[in-house]
Amino acid sequence: MNPGEDTLVEASHLDKSFPGVIAVNDLSFTVQKGEIFGLVGPDGAGKTTVIRLLAGVMAPDKGTVVIDGIDVVRDPERAKEHLSYMPQRFGLYEDLTVDENIQFYADIFEIPPSLRQERIVPLLTSFGMEEFRRRLAGQLSGGMKQKLGLMCALIHTPKVLLLDEPTTGVDPVSRRDFWKILYSLREEGVSIVISTAYLEEAARCHRLALMYKGRIEHCDTPDNLKKLMPGTLLNIESSQARKVQKALQGQAGILGVLLMGDRVHVTVDDPRRKAEIDRALREEGIEAHPAVPTEPSMEDLFVELLKKEERG
Amino acid sequence: MRWKRIRAIAVKEMIQIRRDTRSLIIALFMPLMQLILLGYGVSLDIKHVPICVYDQEGSQNSQALLKHFQASDYFSITALLGNYRQVKRALDSDLCRVAIVVPHDFSERLSDQGSSTVSLLADASDDNTANIAIGYAQAVVATFSGNVQLEAAGFGGNPPPQGGVLLQERVWFNEGLDSRYFIIPGVIALIMALVGALLTSLTISREWERGTMELLISTPVSSNEVMAGKLIPYFVIGLADAVFCLVFAVFWFHVPFRGTLFTLFFTTSLFLVVVLGVGFLISAGIKSQIGATQIAVLVTLLPTSILSGYAFPIDQMPPVVQTITYLVFARYYVTILKALFLKGSGILDLASPIFAMIIYASVVAFLAGRAFKKTLD
Known part of the structure; x- marks a missing residue:
């Protein structure tokens, strides 16, 4: 990897362990200007630790993090001027109002008073928060808390935004708004590193790192990652999806069966298995639409790749 | 150190104190309660x-x-x-x-x-x-x-016996031998120690407990700025409490105040630096509020009430315990307060306890400045 001029985040050979656990193991990646870089992986894979190492709130045992050419470990205060970090747990003061929180972080980042209004007002407007300015942060809903967190993170126009599961516990509408804001930031050239437990969100990232036990197992664009899926994916819609899953599991040529509400995703070694499957379901007397080849979702991919990891 | 950031933290802390009932009670009601309880309750006079x-x-x-x-x-x-x-x-x-x-x-x-x-x-x-x-x-x-x-x-018709030695007593400084005069100045030290250490012991641990510290340490703010910003409001509260105690002692309990206000506030400021520094050290070391409060009471209230000489004279303690009292920073302040209230001693008369307090304050300030680390490890 040879970081170019547009590389804003460069993590190399990061190691971090806690008593009894290796949280991050020889991890390297780079993030370009204007790129949304997603971290996905099961709980305990080390996503939060990676983001904390990038944010400089935790020091790596080994390795370096360079943000816009500044070494975070050696010169944390200067690097932090270009960073914004949103921890997984709400980090603002619940006993301060929306306005007071914003002013506090504007003071901490030394935003001159003349610039404040022209920054704060558009943020409040675009986040739909004007009417809540005087409300205590602790009395906001989950989605609004996250928006307030993002506003405080954006007050100093950072170059790199680090988000640790920002949409967990946020309703789908707020989550869509949240992503709209992320996309507009990206257009302004902000690099975003985001960890998420929602796989449909992961698909919106430019590049994804799939983490497992402290390592990045795969790192590529969502489309390229999907090509790693073995075999072909068939989608079967059925009101008796659970029965479909039961009937097909373990049959010849079937690599995996994934239940998704009233649909079942079946991975097969050969697209021609479709006819066999339709026939088998008819014979079992299960009501189901015929199987249709389909694009793998992030969830299919994720489950498939993790299965491979666990097999070793 | 950037003044703007220090001010931002101080203002934020002030708002939080104003909205936190527990802090308000400690800052406002505790001094009053202590003065009344100890002023009336503890009397070493024996009458009737x-x-x-x-x-x-x-x-x-x-x-x-x-x-x-x-x-x-x-x-x-x-x-x-x-x-x-x-x-x-x-x-x-x-x-x-x-x-x-x-x-x-x-x-x-x-x-x-x-x-x-x-x-x-x-x-x-x-x-x-x-x-x-x-x-x-x-x-x-x-x-x-x-x-x-x-x-x-x-x-017997003889003249009354003459000669012998007659003792003419004159009691200085506390002419009425009123033990309240002796105790109240010491109570002020007790109040300042307790209020200062209790309030500050919460300040850092509260941020760890509520998860706000993780965000704060991700900003360019330096640890010294955090310390200064957090201690300024408590310093102001401490001085306000000192004024309150002084007024209450003089006008309610009629304890004479014979020293200068300058010496009082100079030494009180030194004492506050030590007390707030100790509270901050505890807070930086213990990440839970309950634990920090308990340790704060343990290291301030106990030694101050027993070993500072505020009620129990140090020169009547066993030699080993007397040596230990040199480590109790409140003893110097109690000495100074008693001298200021009752004797009206000047700043030069008090040079040695003031010198001891300066040393104490420097050591604590140095340690406190290093204690708080901007890291989650």
Whole structure:
């Protein structure tokens, strides 16, 4: 990897362990200007630790993090001027109002008073928060808390935004708004590193790192990652999806069966298995639409790749 | 160190204190409660010690002696008894602390031999009171016996005895020997230590506990800026509490204040630096609010109330304990406060305790500045 001029985040050979656990193991990646870089992986894979190492709130045992050419470990205060970090747990003061929180972080980042209004007002407007300015942060809903967190993170126009599961516990509408804001930031050239437990969100990232036990197992664009899926994916819609899953599991040529509400995703070694499957379901007397080849979702991919990891 | 960031943290902290009932109670009501409780509750004066009398003689002489006891402010006679069994019961049941027994040959020996004895039985389960009561009783008896000698000399036609050494007492600084004057200045030290350390001990641990620290340490703010910003509001509250205590002591308890306000505020500021620094050290080391509060009470309230000399004089402690008190930073402040209130000492008279406080303040400030690390590890 040879970081170019547009590389804003460069993590190399990061190691971090806690008593009894290796949280991050020889991890390297780079993030370009204007790129949304997603971290996905099961709980305990080390996503939060990676983001904390990038944010400089935790020091790596080994390795370096360079943000816009500044070494975070050696010169944390200067690097932090270009960073914004949103921890997984709400980090603002619940006993301060929306306005007071914003002013506090504007003071901490030394935003001159003349610039404040022209920054704060558009943020409040675009986040739909004007009417809540005087409300205590602790009395906001989950989605609004996250928006307030993002506003405080954006007050100093950072170059790199680090988000640790920002949409967990946020309703789908707020989550869509949240992503709209992320996309507009990206257009302004902000690099975003985001960890998420929602796989449909992961698909919106430019590049994804799939983490497992402290390592990045795969790192590529969502489309390229999907090509790693073995075999072909068939989608079967059925009101008796659970029965479909039961009937097909373990049959010849079937690599995996994934239940998704009233649909079942079946991975097969050969697209021609479709006819066999339709026939088998008819014979079992299960009501189901015929199987249709389909694009793998992030969830299919994720489950498939993790299965491979666990097999070793 | 950027002043704007320090100010931002100080303002934020002030808003949080204003909205936190617990902090407000500690800052505003605790000083008042302590002053009232300790000002009225703790008195080392011993007045109206209950005594019982077993007068075996019942003569004019014995009555005259007992009248001396009656007339003294230090005693009040609670019962007249008829035998030793009653005396024992009276002492056992706390009816009296001291019993006076006048023997049946009191007057006879007095006139025949020129001297006689009365016995005193004291309940020494509270040794301090017993000691003082015995002292008072000796004084009462001495006065009585002086009168008897004078009378005897008068009857014999001789001039009253001359010469000998007479002690002329003059009590300085606390002319009325009022123990409240002695205690109240020390109570101020106790209040400042407790309030300062308790409030600051919460300041860092609260941020860890609520998860706000993780965000704060991801900003360019330096650890010294965090410390300065967090301590300034508590310093102001501490000084305000000091003013309140001073006004209350002088105008409510009528304790004289004879020193200068400058010396008072200079030394109070030094003391606050130490107390707030200790609170900050505790807070930085212990990430839970409950734990931090407990340690804060342990390291401030206990040594200050027992080893600072605020109520229990240091020079009466065993030598080992006396040595330990040099480590108790409140002892210097208590010394200074007592001197300022009662003696009116100047800043130069107090050079050595002030010097000790400066050393203490520098060490604590240095340690506190290094204690808080901007990291989650």
